[in-house]
Amino acid sequence: MTATTKHIFLDKQHPAVWRALNGLGLKVKEAAQEAGMEPRTMELLHVRISQLNGCAYCLDLHVRDAVQAGESPQRLAVLPAWRDTSLFTEKERAALALAESITALPGHHPQEQEEAFAREHLTEEEFSVVSWLAIAMNAFNRVSITSHHPVRKER
Numbered sequence: 001m002t003a004t005t006k007h008i009f010l011d012k013q014h015p016a017v018w019r020a021l022n023g024l025g026l027k028v029k030e031a032a033q034e035a036g037m038e039p040r041t042m043e044l045l046h047v048r049i050s051q052l053n054g055c056a057y058c059l060d061l062h063v064r065d066a067v068q069a070g071e072s073p074q075r076l077a078v079l080p081a082w083r084d085t086s087l088f089t090e091k092e093r094a095a096l097a098l099a100e101s102i103t104a105l106p107g108h109h110p111q112e113q114e115e116a117f118a119r120e121h122l123t124e125e126e127f128s129v130v131s132w133l134a135i136a137m138n139a140f141n142r143v144s145i146t147s148h149h150p151v152r153k154e155r
Contacts, residue, residue, distance in 0.1 A: 007148040021139055028132045035129045039069040041092060045099045045130065046137050048079055052103045055141040057149035094121035095130045102134040 011018035032042055043066035050058040063076060078085050082096055094117055101114035118127055143149075 009147045009149070010143050011147065018143070021136075021143065025136050025140065028129070028136045032129045032133060035123075035125045037126065037129060040066065040071050041095065042133060043069045044071060044075070044079070044092065045095060045133055047076065048082070048096055049099055049103050049134055049137040050141055051080055052100060053138065053141040053145065055144050056151045057144040058137070058141050060151045090121045091126075094118040095126070098122070098127065098130050099134040099137075102131060103138055 029042065043062055046062040047059065047066055050062055066076060067073070075087050078087060082088050082093065088096065097114045098118035101111050101118075105111070106114075118130070122130065
């Protein structure tokens, strides 16, 4: 492997920046808990955002965390098609729509529609928490994707 093909783990190269990002993640989790968001919903959002970004490392981590938090294999299996099922509550659907909009950054009009849908079902605090959760998860995804963090085979 040459210097130009060797992967640089951003978290190892600049550990202070990584610790700051982890601090943001902890503050977002704390705010979500204070807003009454269930750990299962937080992990559902982490999984969906990671699916959209194609982050294998984060998917491996957060699918396991979602199952541990009580998420069902069925809901995880259909998560990419959540709009086409009745397995998710209106609040979860609103959170998923908002998180997807923040992740994809669609044009102005589609984003306004998703935000309006989310505002119908989420309080201002919940809207803010879901937004911060999506922003933080997108940052974690980008660090892992850029660093080429490996997914290790389970033992």
